[in-house]
Amino acid sequence: MPNKPKYMRSALQRAVDELLELEQTRPLTPADLRAQAKISGYSSKHIRRTLQKVKAAPAEDGGGQFTVTEAVITAVFLCCGVLAQAYQLLAKTMPLPSQRTFRRRVREVMGNQIEYARGGSAGYREHQLYLRNDYPHRMHSLLLDHTELPIFVVPRGFKHAVKPWITAVMDGSTRYVLSWVVTFGRPTAEEVRAALVQAMTLRLAPDGDTVVGGRPLKAVWDRGLEFLATLITESCLRLNVMPIALPAYSPHLKGRLERFWRTLKTSLLPPLPGYSEGPQDLRGNSAISDAALGEDEFLVLLADWMDDYAVNHVIRTTGMTPLQAWRADGTPLDEIAPEQLWNDFLVSRDRCKVNRTGIRWDTIDWFAPELVDKIGRHVEIRHLPHDRSFIEVFLDGVHLCTAVPVQAATDETKQETIERRQAARAKAQQRFTAVNRIRRKGHDTVHKLAKDKDGKRVVVTPEDDLLSGGVQALEELFAKPAAEGGEQGRLF
Structure with missing residues (x-):
């Protein structure tokens, strides 16, 4: 009979153990061997030979009572898990x-x-x-983490290439990546x-x-200082979002986001220069x-890949793309008032001055009708990273308006x-x-x-004023004959 595969040896061992237990109560019969052969898949002859070897083992292994004791386990740890070396070490004593x-017995214990x-x-x-x-459902928990990307990119305005960091926010239920931020340097609480x-x-x-x-119910992250900052904790609590810091060295508790990093690094980056x-x-x-992309081109490629991941990447465990899983979940979405987001979460920048073309920031002229009477004033702007569709303008800590690029202004906005x-x-x-x-x-x-x-300033008298002099002459011409009692004056 040909050799059986290794995964069947446990069935053979189980058959031998049952026969040994049965033999303690009564003598074994050929029917017992045939019954175990039918269950285990081995022949009766093979089971009989194995049973005889087990019975003959006591003289070979020191009484047949070999057990894995603490001394054996200590030897295995001393040999760093190399069982052959541990066997040689124990054989001396x-x-x-x-x-x-x-x-086999060491592995079992x-x-x-x-x-x-x-x-x-x-x-x-x-x-x-x-x-x-x-x-349970979408927007139940948001998973946050960041990682350094293994690619060199040249930041805008610099000449030295560095490795960017990316911070991502993923919905734990659907695996939909709701947002991402790229920074050149370790991300901060901002x-x-x-x-x-x-x-x-x-x-x-x-x-x-x-x-x-x-609005999510929970925001889950690790114990990085940028996540544990008071700024983040207080902002989440003001929005009724529960911040949860995971135990140290527990990446498996946000394993879905960790798996996303692997997909990103192996799918997008290898074909790009600077990998x-x-x-x-x-x-x-x-x-x-030996070559590197510029920041603008890299962000465009990354944004396209993120959209493709949400729409076309099928998750193996769910059989759906993140967008399909999001649509399949009918949990209502809780909207947050924009005023709360403006005051608590938008990134603040240095003050900007309003000039005749609007607000000049990031090589873009930002425009809003509310800026008409604010020329020369210094305002504070807040914005979303990598989003150049709008900025929020604050004057003296109060929200003034939402500005858009001049090129994106509508006809209604221009008319206003x-x-x-x-x-x-x-x-x-x-x-x-007045x-x-x-x-x-x-x-x-x-x-x-x-x-x-x-160019010298002089006093203007009624006589110097041609208009007032002409009116006076007409009045004198028509009034003179009537005053003398004769015919009315004539002009011819």
Whole structure:
């Protein structure tokens, strides 16, 4: 009979153990062997030979009572989990069975503790049983984390290439990536806050029809200082979002986001210039990172990949894309008032001055009708990262308006600006005229001034005024004959 595969040996061992237990009560019969052969898949002859070997083992293994004691386990840990070396070490001081039996019994008793002896806590973590994290519905828990991308990118305005960091916010239930922020340098609490507000803002998905975002119940992150900052904690509590810091060294508690990092790094980055985890030269340096993308081009490629991941990437465990899973969940979305997001989460920048073309920031002229009468004033702007469609403008800590790029302004916005400008000018002119009239009437001796040909100011008398002189001459011409009692004057 051909050899059986290894996975059937446990059935053989089970058959032999049952026969040994049965033999303690009565003698074995050929029917007992045939019954165990039918169950285990081995022949009766094979089972009989194995049973005889087990009975003959006592003289071979020191009385047949070999058990895995603390001394044996200590020897396994001393040898860093190498069972052959532990066998040689123990053979000097105690009788042992065959090395094959020794290995089998040590594995039965120690289990995955052998992996701890081999690789420590990191190795044990790879052979540990984990519970599945289930989230009841969408927007129940937001998973936040950031990682350094293995690619060199040249930031805008700089000439040295560095590795960017990305902060992502993922819905735990549907695996939909609600927002992401790229920074050149380790992210701070400001970037975390900006990623959160972008995830909570209601907007359309890449398909142009599905609404994503809203208020979550929980925000889950690790114990990075940027996540534990008071700024983040207080902002979440003001929005009735529960911040949860996971235990240290527990990446499996947000394993879905960790799996997303692996997909991102292996799918998008290898074909791009500047990828740093590819082939290496003899000195250990990257052999393909001698070129690098600019920041703007890299952000465009990353945004396209994120949209494609949400729409086309099928999750193996669910059989759906993140967008399909989001649409399949009918849990209502809780909208947050924009005022709360403006005050709590938008990234603040330095003050900007309002000029005649609007607000100049990030090489873009930002425009809003409310800025018409704020020329020369310094305002504070807040915005979403990587989103240049709008900025929020604050004056003295109070929200003033939402500004958009000049090129994106609609005809209604332009018409409103013209009307506001004309109304402001008419109001200023009216006030100027009224105040100037008050200025003249407040004094007894007021003379009208004019400039002569040399530019000097001179007093204008009624005789110098041609219009008033002509009217006076006409009045004298028509009034003179009537005063003399003759015929009325004639003009011919």
